[in-house]
Amino acid sequence: MLDCTVLPKIKRNVLLNPGPATTTDTVKYAQVVPDICPREKEFGAVMKELGESLVKIAHGSTDTYTAVLFCGSGTLNIDACVNSLVPEGKKILILNNGSYSSRAVDVCRYYHINHIDLKSSYTKPIDADTVAEVLHQDTDHEIAVVYCCHHETGTGVLNPIREIGKAAHDHGCTMIADTTSSYAMVPINLETDNLDFIMASAQKGIMAMTGLSFVIGNTKMLEESKNYPTRSYYTNLYMQYSFIRDKGEMHFTPPVQTIYAALQGIKEYFAEGEQAKWKRHQAIWKELVQGAEKFGFKPLINKEFQSHLVLALLYPDDPNFTFETMHDSLYAKGFTIYPGKVSDFHTFRLCSLGAIYPEDIKAFWQAMKEILSEMKMTIPIQYNT
Incomplete structure (x- = not known):
């Protein structure tokens, strides 16, 4: 590990944009590591520590939840969850009250996934009772997945994911929350907040670098998604999950230095509390x-x-x-x-x-x-x- 106290200070900018975020010098310098092939066992151990820590931040048990790592921006997570977790012949209910939840609607349209675009005001949180009523009216149980953006970064609206998740689970649905700009900031608990899948990127809450994104999901549900329609190659959630599970590696070349920075960011997250x-x-x-x-x-x-x-x-x-x-x-x-x-x-x-x-x-x-x-x-x- 580099001793950052003897290294030059890096010009500090205060980023008040919604990500990437201002980082510490220790996170920046964590990228300065010896070159390594990401297929080496040593790097596999780094990946394993990172994945388990990401689950821990959301108060999940690694016996129940798994972190699936991707090389890409946060939108990749939306793509992966939407295209990978809707079973054949079923619908996804997208709770649309902002530009980032509407991105999930766009993904559905591009993959021709049967969906319901439940629009509501961009300036107010989603009404969980309305969601429960829509699900109650789904008497044939065509809706299998509920998707919601926890924190709509375009406006700053925070949606009640715990109540929405309960409505989803009461109807037997999988609950997906886009927590890209709330994870590791707003405290989240996978179990008590009724969440099956969440997502984020390294440059947000853990205050690391761009290029690494991750989905944290219920392992049993990930296994079941093996039988769902495969609508994408690079962003298929089960493919990436199973490759990490079996080989301890990402399927395709990972952002090596970014992963070291993310691990440092996580260490600083736990140190701060x-x-x-x-x-x-x-x-x-x-x-x-x-x-x-x-x-x-x-x-x-x-x-x-x-x-x-x-x-x-x-x-x-x-x-x-x-x-x-x-x-x-x-x-x-x-x-x-x-x-x-x-x-x-x-x-x-x-x-x-x-x-x-x-x-x-x-x-x-x-x-x-x-x-x-x-x-x-x-x-x-x-x-x-």
């Missing part, structure tokens, strides 16, 4: 909210629906405002912000992901004050309605 880390994310979010209120920025959604991870703010109506100018000026000062993902609203997002702290947000708002002044904008921020 689940509750302490979640408390830190909430403290950052609180600083973001207080600063936004001080400047008069208007949030897209009500506080009661917010995840405490993402704050989506409406563009001001001030004629001197342009997002590009604000973004570029902040970027020059070491802060990155991100536009929204809701086509009906012009928003930008501030996120509390990554290895950042409340003092970083205080510095961010100071930089924002200087930039708004340079843009000759009116403060408090002006809105026409």
Whole structure:
């Protein structure tokens, strides 16, 4: 292991975008390892430790759950779960209240998978009672899978996966939750939250590098999916699972250095502690909210629906405002912000992901004050309605 205390400090940027997240130097330097063929037993041991730790973060037992690793972005996980877990002749119910759950609908359309696109407001959480009613009306039990995005990163809405999962299980359905931007931040328990499959990527909650994604799933259900229609080659969940199970390797070339960084990120996750880390994310979010209120920025959604991870703010109506100018000026000062993902609203997002702290947000708002002044904008921020 490298001694990072004797290595040069790397320029630190505060990323307030929804991922990739700001990382520690120890995670960055964890990628500097001797070259190794990923088919060696030594690397297989690294893969095994990583997979078991990922299950542990979600309070799962490795006797019941398995982590399936992929080389790719978070969308690969959506693809893998949707194309691999719907049995022949059955439907998947997609609870669509944001741009990331709608991506699962797109996957269904591309693979011609029979699905129900249950749309609801992008600015409010999904109503679990409505889900239960839709499932109750499915008297022929055509719906075999329920799919929900836990944290819709485009808006910051947090959906009630525990209640939705119960409704799914009461109807005998498999419950899939896209936890890409909540895993290792919002505490998740696979058993008590009624979850069969969850997913995430290394650059989010475990604060590591892009290129590694993973699905954590019920092992028995993974085994049963062997008999489901094979709609993809590279992203077939059972194929990847069985290869890791039998050989201790990913089927295709893994992102070797990224995996070492992910393992370091996990070590730092456990060192900080689940509750302490979640408390830190909430403290950052609180600083973001207080600063936004001080400047008069208007949030897209009500506080009661917010995840405490993402704050989506409406563009001001001030004629001197342009997002590009604000973004570029902040970027020059070491802060990155991100536009929204809701086509009906012009928003930008501030996120509390990554290895950042409340003092970083205080510095961010100071930089924002200087930039708004340079843009000759009116403060408090002006809105026409």
